[in-house]
Amino acid sequence: MAKNKTIATEVDVLAFIDSYVGEEQKKADSYQLIALMRDWTGFEPKMWGPSIIGFGSYHYHYASGHEGDMPLLAFSPRKAAFSLYVYSPTEASKPLLEDLGKFKMGKSCIYVKKLSDIHIPVLEKMGKATIAYLNENKECGCREL
Known part of the structure; x- marks a missing residue:
């Protein structure tokens, strides 16, 4: 069986942002x-x-x-867009997508260009619903329910 590539490391988060993220707006959104x-x-x-x-x-x-092991919530400040790992497709979470704002949906993440494109209180509800789902089910919310 293949080993997971996404494992926790000891790399400093702020040093990563400072070296990896070039745009000032993306840095500010990351923080x-x-x-x-x-x-x-x-x-x-x-x-x-x-x-x-x-x-x-x-x-x-x-x-x-x-x-x-995987993080409860996560994001990656990729060049094209942020990848937000905050969503589990539960019955409670699905309607929240309508009010999130401007985004694209991937299989296991939400892509946004900048935080000002989305509604942060809706993102918070999604994230907290995902945490509840993960604590209860112990499996990735990206799996079909």
Whole structure:
């Protein structure tokens, strides 16, 4: 079975942002996301893999035997857009997408160009719903329900 590439590292989060993120607005948004996710989760940021900033963690174990650890909430300040790992497609979360703002949906993340494109209180509700889902189900919310 393949090993997970996304594992917690000891890389300094702020040093990563300063060296990886070139645009000042994206840096400011990254620092804002750190403050928000720290508040929502109660955990300090930690690097997961080479470019994901995660908060907290949970251990998952699938029927296939695959298991590992992942952050409860996370984001990556990628060049084209932020990848926000804050969403589980639960019945409570699905309607929140209508009020989120301007974004694109991936399989396991939400892509946004800048934070001013979305409604932060809606993002908070999504993140907290995802934390509740993960604490209850111990599996990625990206799996089909």
